[in-house]
Amino acid sequence: MNATAAKQNAVTELMRISPVADELAARFARAGHRLYLVGGSVRDALLGRLSPDLDFTTDARPDAVQRILAGWAEAVWDTGIEFGTVGAAKKGATLEITTFRADSYDRVSRNPEVSFGDTIEGDLVRRDFTVNAMAIDLAEKKFVDPCGGLAALGRRSLDTPATPEESFADDPLRMLRAARFVAQLGLEPAPRVVRAMTDMAGELARITAERVQTELSKLVLGVAPRRGIELMVDTGLAEHVLPEVPGMRLAIDEHHQHKDVYQHSLTVLEQAIELETTHEPATEPDLVLRLAALLHDIGKPATRRFEPGGGVSFHHHEVVGAKMTRKRLRALRYSKDIVNDVSQLVYLHLRFHGYGKGEWTDSAVRRYVTDAGDLLPRLHKLVRADCTTRNKRKAAALRRAYDDLEERIQRIAAEEDLARVRPDLDGNEIMRILGIPPGPLVGKAWKHLKELRLDRGPLDHDEAVAELHRWAAEQGIERAE
Incomplete structure (x- = not known):
């Protein structure tokens, strides 16, 4: 499909999926203003994944936007009005309408000095990436693409409208957003973007932990988080977000052969993602499971010991790893529930390896279930994902052993109601x-x-x-x- 056809298809699809946009554009036109669908909404429409959350930009100032929405929107909110954004809800769609921006940055914090612009082109060139710098003029059904975003999307390329150095100096969070778009959308960062991320990784220290956490969570919940994490590690961003992950890259010499812990953890993450849908109960993308899969072995570097005869041990790495996980997730301002759940999964992930060929007593099975509590379905998936080995016979034996454990849990649960183990006297x-x-x-x-x-x-x-x-x-x- 050529570019012209792609643009027209995007406009047609947007109008079919979201008649709300057409209604809203007519109201702005009657008030003498232009309205554009912009940014991620246009990008996602071109990728065939438009959501009911729509982003617009306009030449109207925020007070005028509020007047236009009055009597039409089902709800209006102004929590972002200091940045020129007014939110609204209509027919199940969530709308954000932002006045053209022409901001400048002090390059010390990431907070812009907000100023309003006068043209759609001026608004688009200040955006983070070219694939997010496309718009549709809703009155004229015209595609606006001053930065070549459509061509970049066709190449699956992630690049910046200005130089990456300028863009990232304005807002260092954009570097983490680059890794997120790699994980979410399967884009490939342009070489100059990778170079700038590598040179400027330390600038991420300007960003609050809460904002970093939001981007990290979106990355981890992406379709291919491994690619985003690898980009973070390769550019040095991970040292400022999850330093324990690059810390798992242990040197392996010819005398102490053992599994590459970093690559193993990425493999476990991918296998856990597959088990989200293939092992009951099936779930949507699961942040707790994915974080636990990524972090389950972060205690290994601190517990590594070289044994006589060339062996390597990591005694109690699950205990150390659980403490490290708790500390890191707290620093990233994750909720108490997420911190507790992820660290508990890290703590429990190794216990199954004492099961052998079924040597556990029923008492040990009860304790496994009781200690996991509500996390048991996630623990099942994490342990199965962690059974990685090049030895196919060993891998098959591990799977059979865990099948046997799950069957025993189901049998004992049916007999004793393991979900609510309580003393026989209250x-x-x-x-x-x-x-x-x-x-x-x-x-x-x-x-x-x-x-x-x-x-x-x-x-x-x-x-x-x-x-x-x-x-x-x-x-x-x-x-x-």
Whole structure:
């Protein structure tokens, strides 16, 4: 398809998918203003992946935009109005309308000195990448592409309208966005973009942890996050975002052969992504699982030991790795739930390797399930993804062993309701039987009975009462009268 046909197809597709855009453009035209669909919305339409979140730009100032939207939009918000952006909702679509910008940057922070522009061309040339610097004039159904974004998209090339050095000096977050677009869209960064990212990686320190975290999450949730992470590592960006990942590139000499931990982790990430949809329960892209897959072995460099005879060990790397994971994700301002879930998966990922050919007792299986809790489906996928080896016979044996473990979990769960392992006596019964008031002693008794439940499975009531009395006697607790 030639460029002219591609442009016309994009316009036609946009109008078919989003009549809201046509309605809105008519309102702007009646008010004497121009409205353009712009940036990622145009790029995604050309790629056949237009979403209901639409970005527009206009010559109208924010107060005029608010007047035009009044009485038409179902909701209007002005949280971005200081940057010239007014948000709205209409017929299931989320719209962001931004006045033409002609900003300048102090190149110390990433905050621009906001100023409004007068032309669509001036607005587009200040954008981050040429593939995001395309627009459609909605009144005339005309394609606007002053920076060659369509040709770049056709080549799958990621380049900047200005020089990369100028663009990244204005906003260093654009370097991380480049890695994200590689992961999300399968674009290839232009050589000059890679050089600038490498030379300017340290500028990322100007960006807040929250903004970095947002871009990293989008990258990890992309179609091909491995490519984005490799670009971050190769350019040095990862040293300022996830330094533990390039830290896994351990030197391997001829006397101490072992698996390349960095490449292994990237492979585990890819296999975990495949298991999101092929292993039940199927899920959408899972940030917690993907972060755990990427970070599960970050404790190995700190625990590496060369053993007599040329072997290499990484004792307790899962414990060290869980602590490192927690520290890094907190620094990136991830939520408490994400920090806890990812670090717990890292901590638990190695436990299965004690299973052997099924040597675990039912007690050990119960503890595996109980310690994983709600994370068990993710743990299943992480452990399976981590079973990487060039030895096909060994790989098949690991898969069979984990199949056996999952079957045992299902059998025991059906018999004992493993999802809610509780002691056979609750706190009220413990207080009544022992004649003790609420307090720490009740918690200790509860914990003891839970350990028995994990070791021996469900106890009948009389047996549980007898065990409670036995424990109380050992503790020197006499029943209060």
